[in-house]
Amino acid sequence: MKNALLCMLDFFLLWSFISAQDDASKPRATMTAKKDIIPAGGDVTLTCSVSNSAGWKFDWFRQESQSSEAQPIRTNVPERDLRVSDGGVYSCRGGRGDPIFYTETSNQGSIWKTAPINPKVTVQASWSPIFRGETVTLRCEIHGGEGTKWWYNWRPTSRNSPTSREYRIIAADSGRYSCRGRESYVLTQWSDDLSLTVSSKPRATLTAKRDIIPAGGSVTLTCLVSNSSGWKFDWFRQESESSETQFIKNNEPDGVLRVSEGGTYSCKGGRGDPVFYTETSNEVAIFKTDQIVPVLSVSPSWLSPGASVNLSCEVKPQSAGWEFFWYKAVPDLSSTYYTFEQLPGSESGSQQNLYIIHDQTFTAGYVCRARGDTAEFTAYSKPKFVWSADPHPAGSLSVSPDRVQHFISDSVSLSCEGNSAEWRVMRITETVPLSNCSIFGNMNRSTCTIHIDWHHSGVYWCESGSGELSNAVNITVQALSSPVSSLFSVLLIVGPVIGVIVIILLIFLWHCRRSKGLQCFRLNQSEGSNGASATNCRGIQTDCPIYSSRFQDDSSIYENFRISGNAMNPHHPAEDSHYANVKPGN
Structure with missing residues (x-):
């Protein structure tokens, strides 16, 4: 019994091995097609083959839609070619022998049938031309195949090409667009190309019948965008040169505005969704006469x-x-x-x-x-x-100090004289058109006092309470200060520097006199006509380094001293003195 079980197990293992070898070598059919789109009223030839073998007959399968299962359409046919006129997903397999041995089912091939339907591309806009940057909706119109749920292809293709009926694009350049529909391996024909012409972004134009508002009246402004339609308009007004432009009307359907206030007006047009705006128009200045x-x-x-x-x-x-x-x-x-x-x-x-x-x-x-x-x-x-530079009895202006040029920080007095008890001093400069002394100085009775600064260059004159104007004086301010002030500034800077140098020299001399390491010195002096000199150097045989300091008085004294190696010798108390026997030379 035990031997019988072992024999059955060996047979099962042998059969599994043989079957695995058969599956591993089982061929797979190959299906090819010369083209994958069936022209309207035509067909496409499919070919099924098994490489490097013969004697096969073929079974053909078709999947009508993505949601359906593949169904056999031809079986056991000896011809390897099949002509088809319907779209779908096709496949095949080969079989031979008795009992029939089948190959693996072939690869699948999608075949599309062209329906005799011509779509049409339309632009969903009630205006033309189309401007660069404007959003445009294209629509693919398919007449025929009612009840069919179409998907859509668009040319030229892009990453954002939709599969829907409408195609929203932001117009950048002129181009040609076409579409077609597809459904369950049925394609419509491509539509005729739609030529989309794109123009540069327009600028609105603002005009006015007149630029002066009559008393109690108004002026009519007109805003338009040439050779186009569908616009609504925004209106702007700048009240003065120093103010900012403000909205006054928004999204107005009419390009006409009546205004009764002066100012600088402008406008721009907008249309579409999202709104596409023109460039802002030219500016038109409108005046009230009294302004x-x-x-x-x-x-x-x-x-x-x-x-x-x-x-x-x-x-x-x-x-x-x-x-x-x-x-x-x-x-x-x-x-x-x-x-x-x-x-x-x-x-x-x-x-x-x-x-x-x-x-x-x-x-x-x-x-x-x-x-x-x-x-x-x-x-x-x-x-x-x-202005006149000549004074006259009714009014005259005098300047103190009386000179052509004045310097920064100077104090200048402008005095008015004439047939009046009341005076004011006026001035015009490059930066301030007209001002009086209360602004730039101190007015005391008939005299204006100013402390000169760089911006005080200008023309000055007196005006009296009786309506008289004096002679005019042109005051020029120099960028530099006056000579006295300049000299004082130089001394203020140079003086401390000289003082620091003198202090450093005194410290150096004091240090030399107090040094403990000096034990040799030389005294040079002129005695009589022969100019004899005395030298005293102890403790070393070689020459000592010589240091000199000079003091000037009625005569010159030089002190020369050398550093001694025995300077700290306690047995020579006389040498504890750094300087000795110093006599003025002749």
Whole structure:
């Protein structure tokens, strides 16, 4: 019994080994196709083969969709080629012998059938052209195959190409786009190309019918983007040159805005989702007449005998119809500013923006203003002055110290004299157009005292309570201090340095005199006509190092001493003295 069991076990192991060897050598069929897309109304040839063997017949399988199972469509056919006209996933296997021995099933091949359907690409936008950076939605329209759930392919392809019907792109450059549908191994044909033309980002344009707001009225502004549509507009206003631009209207469907306030206006257009914005428009300045400030210029600035003075008044905007009026600036000490007296001949205004003054002799200030076709006046210009260096009895200015140049930190007095008890000193510099002594100095009765700094260079003059202007003085400030101050600064720096050097020399001499290691010395002195010298050196046979110090008085004394090796010898108390027998030379 035991032997029978052992025989059965050996037989089982032998059979398993033989079966494993058969499986390991079992061939696998190979399926190939010349192309994987069946043209509309055509077919594709599939080929099944088993390498390096013959006598096979073939079984063919087709999987109709990804959710279905493979089904046999041909069995035991001797032909290795199969022509198919339906899409799907195909495979095959070979068989031969009796009983039939089958190969492993071949690789799978996806075959797509082309349906006679032509999609169409459309742009989902109600405007054109399309601008660079604008988001655009493309749609693939498929007519036919109703009830089919299509997936979509897009050309050109990219990482973000969707499989949906709509394709949102951010337009960067002009290009051509096409699409097709696919479902259960059925493909539509590619659509015709859609040419998408992309233009550069546009700039809105702002225009105004007029730039001056009439009294109680308004001005109409128009914002547009040329040759395009679908825009809504944002509006901006800058109230003054020193303020920032602010939103005043947002997402307005109409490109027209009526304004009754002056300022600098601009706009931009936006459309789409997300909103694509144009470049901000040009700026348009809108004025209320009373907010317009003319600019007055005078020539020459300094009077010369017999010269005429030309006044020129400039108004922006330079609209037609301005009339110009001219005034003399009269000091008003109660208000720290001026009142204005109209110049002869300008009462009714003039269309010429030039006014000539003849035989001007003394310092004077002037202003101008204009009137437009709305019969409203502009504001007065800022005062401009023509200066005379010659004093006159009604008002004169003197400077102390009286010199052409002044230095930083100097104290300067500006004194006013004339037919008035009230005075103020005025100044114009490159950095400050017009100011009085209360700003830059100390005014005491008729004298203004200033402590000169670098920014005090400018033109100074006096103005009286009776409306008179004195002669003008041009003060120039030098960057360096005055000579006396400069000398004091040099001494302040050099003095301590010299003192430190003297202290170091004295310490050095004191150290030499107190040194315990000096036991030899030489005394050099001139005695009589032969100039004899005495030398005393103890304890060493060689020459000692010599140190000299010189003191100048009525005569010269030199002390020469050498370092002795026996300087600490207690048996010579006389040598404890460092210096001895010093006599002044002749």
